Amino acid sequence: MKKKYVLVGPGGRAEFFYGAMVRDFQETCELTAFCDVNQTRMDYANKLLKDKYGTNPVNTYKAEEFEQMIETEKPDIVIVTSVDRTHHRYIIRAMELGCDVITEKPMTVDAEKTQQIIDAVERTGREVRVTFNYRYAPHNTKIRELIRDGVIGQVNSVHFEWALDTQHGADYFRRWHRDKRNSGGLLVHKSTHHFDLVNFWLDTEPEKVYAIGGLRYYGRENAEERGVTQFYSRAHGSEIAKDDPFAIDLESNEHLKNMYLDAEKEDGYHRDQSVFGDGINIEDTLGVAVTYKNKAILTYSLNAYLPWEGFHVVFNGTKGRIEAEVREQSYINSGGDKEDEGKLHSKVLRVLPMFGEPYEVEVEEKEGGHGGGDPVLLNDLFGVPEEDEFNRAASHVDGAISILTGIAGNVSLNTGQAVYIKDLVDLKRK
Structure with a gap:
């Protein structure tokens, strides 16, 4: 039915x-x-x-x-x-x-x-x-499997670095995400994916969060250091924007024109604001330390202005170490080719046993975004879900504990103190 x-x-x-x-x-x-x-x-x-x-x-x-x-x-x-x-x-x-x-x-x-x-x-x-489509990406599921099967023993620490390039990363500073009231900042809007992956990989939940960071690259306060001396509020109709490598031209992209430029007359939303303009109150440089209920620790960083897109993560366990690096295609909302959204340019997944030779783990990719993960997610949502030994379908509790890491991080940024997740919400566990 x-x-x-x-x-x-x-x-x-x-x-x-x-x-x-x-x-x-x-x-x-x-x-x-x-x-x-x-x-x-x-x-x-x-x-x-x-x-x-x-x-x-x-x-x-x-x-x-x-x-x-x-x-x-x-x-x-x-x-x-x-x-x-x-x-x-x-x-x-x-x-x-x-x-x-x-x-x-x-x-x-x-x-x-x-x-x-x-x-x-x-x-x-x-x-x-x-x-959470990242859960379904084959390389991320394989990491979960390796950890679940005890390949490196008990995981005690994770170092996780996420890089946004100057196409995708800059885009959060052009649009509504630049106001933390709209998006919760990158620690919530973007990093929720990453914090959910750590919860998923380690099969645990965050307990305490400490965050540092700020607006170090974009924004009016950094314009002079970037060599910007002339300013505009939005790219459309601006002569100055024509020389700005961070500007996007909504009129030259049929999809963005139809979606945003033609719709401005109703709500006044400008999709192409200057990344060095006023009104940006989210961070572009972030570091987070998290402790988990299973005693593991995470060190995490996010930077939104790098020359490549993707992530590097390492897991240190009692029997060895897992290293993974994935390079991705920028997201379509920044004006890229929609057919390439989520495409993996390269990936490495390596196991380093404590007393053995390192080896690379092959991961089978399939058709579709995120290495074939997107079609599996979509089938879970809209089709007839198959039995899933990894329980990748995410509930409201999964959604809550992923964003609460970022929300706690935002509180920590404001107070300079570590924040306990239990002090933020009651998850009403039965």
Whole structure:
């Protein structure tokens, strides 16, 4: 029997979900409506449904008509891909109106909203799924398998470095993410993926968090050091922007033009703001130390202005060490080629036994983004899920403990003190 879906927030990431539903899961899914603050953006999503996927347009509802949409469409599941700070509003109201929820990460942006979602799950008995596609990438699943099987014994420490290049990394400083109220900053919006991976790899939860960092590259305060002497607020229509390697031209990219430039007349949102402009209050250089319930420790760094994209992670155990390095393609929202999104340029996974010869572990990749992980996630969400020995499907609790590392990090940045996760929320474990 088909399940009915509606989607809130058909912006840059939403097509990952609704495109898959109408292309690959017509036997199990029926998409019936979009909901958004911007009618132009919904109309463009409907145009993609018709022209790209060959399906009929769906009904559209403005944000203030959300409850009317639920009453009219009677969906089984609401997909939430709106601006991060609004996730909790739609997640909670959807559950109160009798729907389950699939939400893009991060589930929300601060401790108060996290608690509200947890309380709503407890109150309504509905289900919230958080879409962590990195769990499904074959190399990440293989790391989980190696650790689970005791290949390097008990893992005592992890060092995890994530690099965002100057295409992808800069993009967070052009758009709504640059305001921490919208996104929780990179420790929440981006690092939630990474903190979830550590929870997943080690099969444990964070206990205490300490963070340092700041805005060291982007922003008006760093412009002079970067050699920037002329300023603009947004790239479109600016002569100065034509000489800025960090500027994006919305008009030259048909997708970005339709999605953002043509939609400005409704909400005034500028997708192409200067990365050296005013109003940026998120960090681009971050370091975090975390202790876990199983006594493991993590040292983590994130930098958003590097010459390559990907991550390097090492696990130090009582029987040896695992080293992994993955280089990736930049994300489409910065104007890249959509067909290359999540493409792995190179990867190395190596085991160094305590008293043996190091060896590399082969990882089989399949078709699709993130080494073939994305199709598995999408099938988990919209198809007939296969039995999964790694339990990669993420609940609201998984979503909470991933963002709480970043939320605790934000508190630590403000106070200069280590923060205990238990002091932030009550997860209401039974």
